[in-house]
Amino acid sequence: MNQLLELGAVAPLYKGVKRLLTHELAAGDWRPGQALPSEAKLAQRFGVSIGTVRKAIDELVAERMVVRHQGRGTFVASHNASRLLFHFFHLVPRAGERQYPKTETLTFRRGRAEPQEAAKLRIAAGDPVFRIRNLLSLEGRAVAVDDQVLAQARFPDLTEKILVGRDNTIYHLYQTRYGINVLRTSERLRATLADLEVTRLLGVKRGAPLLEINRVALTYHEVPVELRRSLVNTEQHEYFSDLGKSEG
Amino acid sequence: MNQLLELGAVAPLYKGVKRLLTHELAAGDWRPGQALPSEAKLAQRFGVSIGTVRKAIDELVAERMVVRHQGRGTFVASHNASRLLFHFFHLVPRAGERQYPKTETLTFRRGRAEPQEAAKLRIAAGDPVFRIRNLLSLEGRAVAVDDQVLAQARFPDLTEKILVGRDNTIYHLYQTRYGINVLRTSERLRATLADLEVTRLLGVKRGAPLLEINRVALTYHEVPVELRRSLVNTEQHEYFSDLGKSEG
DNA sequence: AAGTGGTCTAGACCACCAT
DNA sequence: TGGTGGTCTAGACCACTTA
Numbered sequence: 001m002n003q004l005l006e007l008g009a010v011a012p013l014y015k016g017v018k019r020l021l022t023h024e025l026a027a028g029d030w031r032p033g034q035a036l037p038s039e040a041k042l043a044q045r046f047g048v049s050i051g052t053v054r055k056a057i058d059e060l061v062a063e064r065m066v067v068r069h070q071g072r073g074t075f076v077a078s079h080n081a082s083r084l085l086f087h088f089f090h091l092v093p094r095a096g097e098r099q100y101p102k103t104e105t106l107t108f109r110r111g112r113a114e115p116q117e118a119a120k121l122r123i124a125a126g127d128p129v130f131r132i133r134n135l136l137s138l139e140g141r142a143v144a145v146d147d148q149v150l151a152q153a154r155f156p157d158l159t160e161k162i163l164v165g166r167d168n169t170i171y172h173l174y175q176t177r178y179g180i181n182v183l184r185t186s187e188r189l190r191a192t193l194a195d196l197e198v199t200r201l202l203g204v205k206r207g208a209p210l211l212e213i214n215r216v217a218l219t220y221h222e223v224p225v226e227l228r229r230s231l232v233n234t235e236q237h238e239y240f241s242d243l244g245k246s247e248g
Numbered sequence: 249m250n251q252l253l254e255l256g257a258v259a260p261l262y263k264g265v266k267r268l269l270t271h272e273l274a275a276g277d278w279r280p281g282q283a284l285p286s287e288a289k290l291a292q293r294f295g296v297s298i299g300t301v302r303k304a305i306d307e308l309v310a311e312r313m314v315v316r317h318q319g320r321g322t323f324v325a326s327h328n329a330s331r332l333l334f335h336f337f338h339l340v341p342r343a344g345e346r347q348y349p350k351t352e353t354l355t356f357r358r359g360r361a362e363p364q365e366a367a368k369l370r371i372a373a374g375d376p377v378f379r380i381r382n383l384l385s386l387e388g389r390a391v392a393v394d395d396q397v398l399a400q401a402r403f404p405d406l407t408e409k410i411l412v413g414r415d416n417t418i419y420h421l422y423q424t425r426y427g428i429n430v431l432r433t434s435e436r437l438r439a440t441l442a443d444l445e446v447t448r449l450l451g452v453k454r455g456a457p458l459l460e461i462n463r464v465a466l467t468y469h470e471v472p473v474e475l476r477r478s479l480v481n482t483e484q485h486e487y488f489s490d491l492g493k494s495e496g
Numbered sequence: 497a498a499g500t501g502g503t504c505t506a507g508a509c510c511a512c513c514a515t
Numbered sequence: 516t517g518g519t520g521g522t523c524t525a526g527a528c529c530a531c532t533t534a
Contacts, residue, residue: 320514
C-alpha cells in the first residue's frame with residue numbers, strides 16, 4: 001500500500017489517486033492536449049488495481065480536467081472553440097442556431113484591485129490587475145459588453161498585443177501561455193439598465209433593460225482566476241441554463 | 249443472458265439494465281421515497297453481476313432519479329424542501345444566506361394552449377391547460393411573479409383548493425398526487441421591463457428592469473410537464489448558476 | 497499486431513444502518 | 516447480527532485507434 005496515497009483521515013484509495021493526479025495536473029506536469037500515462041501504467045505506478053485508477057479518472061472526467069478517448073488514451077482537457085461553446089458561452093439566439101461569438105477588445109488597462117474584486121480573486125486590495133473590455137458579436141450584431149479583471153501576478157507578461165493577436169479563445173490563451181486551466185464558472189445574473197456608454201456600444205435605447213452576468217472563473221482547487229461582468233442585450237439573444245442534464 | 253436487456257443495436261449490458269429501471273421508475277412501480285430492491289436482488293433478477301447493476305444505478309443517481317444511502321438502500325428521489333433549494337430554486341440574496349421561498353397563489357384559471365405553449369408542452373394547440381399565477385417572497389419581501397402553464401390532461405383533478413392546501417413544494421404535489429417526477433429544468437433568461445400589473449405586485453417603479461426566466465420542467469424521457477415564466481426583481485436578489493460543479 | 501480505454505464478472509472485505 | 520451500499524482486486528474479453 002502506497003503511503004503517498006493516504007489522506008489525513010481514512011479515505012478511499014481512489015480519492016488518493018485522484019488527489020495525486022489532480023496535483024500533477026495543477027502543476028502542469030502534462031501539457032494541454034497531451035496524453036496521460038495509460039491506466040495500466042498509472043495502476044502500476046501507484047500500486048493499485050486498474051479499477052481503482054479508473055474510478056479516480058471517472059471523477060476527473062466529470063470535473064472536466066481530462067478527456068478519455070477509447071483506443072487512444074486519456075488527455076488533459078484542452079480549451080478550444082467547441083468547449084467554449086458548450087461549457088462557457090451561454091448566449092443563444094432566441095430563434096435560430098447557436099453560434100460562435102466574435103470578440104473585439106476595446107480597451108486594455110492596468111489598475112489596482114478594489115476591495116470587493118480582491119476578495120473575489122483572493123488577492124490583496126490594491127494589488128495590480130488588468131482591466132479588459134470586450135465587445136461580443138453574434139451574426140455581425142453587437143450583443144454584449146464584457147469587463148474582465150485579472151490579477152497581473154497570475155498573467156505576468158500579458159499585453160494588449162498578445163491578447164489581440166491570439167487566434168483562439170481567451171481561455172486557450174490562459175491555458176497555453178500561463179498554465180491556467182479554467183475548469184468551471186460561477187455566475188450571478190440580474191437585470192439592469194443601460195448606461196450611456198454601453199447604450200452606444202450595443203446600439204440600444206437609453207433605459208433599455210440589459211442582462212448583467214457576474215462571472216468568476218475557477219481553476220484547480222477552486223482557485224478564482226478571472227472576474228467578468230457582462231452586459232447583454234437580450235432583445236435577440238438569451239442566456240440558457242440546462243440544469244441537471246448529467247452535469248452543468 | 250437476458251433477452252429483455254438487449255437494445256436495438258449492440259449496447260452495453262448496464263445500459264439495458266438502466267433502461268429497464270428507468271421504465272419501471274417512469275411507470276411508478278415504486279413510490280417516491282420507497283426503496284428499490286437491493287443491488288444483489290436486482291443483479292439476480294436481471295441475471296447480471298452486481299457491478300453491472302451498480303454502473304446502471306450510478307447513472308440514475310447522476311440523473312437524480314434515485315438516491316443511495318449506504319447501509320440503508322437505494323430510494324426513489326423524492327421532492328422535498330432541500331431538493332427544491334439545491335436543484336430547482338436559483339434565486340439568492342445579493343448579500344446574506346440562501347432561504348426557502350414563500351409561495352402565494354394569486355390566480356388559478358383554466359384556458360387553452362396557445363400554439364407556442366402547446367409545442368413546448370408537446371400537446372395540441374387548443375388543448376385545455378391550467379394557468380396559475382404565484383407570488384414568491386423571500387424574507388417577507390415580494391421578489392418574483394410566476395406564471396405556470398400545465399396540461400390539464402396530465403393533472404386531471406387539479407383544483408385551486410388542492411394547490412393552495414398543499415403543505416409542501418409544488419413538485420412534491422406533482423409527484424405524490426399525479427405520479428409526475430420533475431427531474432430537471434431547462435431555462436432561458438433575459439432582461440425585460442415591468443408592466444403595470446407586475447409593477448404593483450413587486451412594488452417596483454414603472455420601467456424598472458426585471459429578470460425574465462422561461463422554464464420548462466422535464467420528467468422521465470425528457471417529457472415536458474410544466475412551463476413557467478418568472479419575472480424577478482433583482483434589486484436585492486440574484487439568479488445563480490454554478491456550472492460544472494460535478495453536475496448542474 | 498499492439499496498445500488503449502470500455503465492459504463484465506466473481507469474490508473479498510469494509511462502513512454504515514437497522515433491529 | 517444481518518442486510519445494505521462502498522471499495523478494491525484480478526482477470527477475461529471487447530471496441531477502437533494507430534502503425
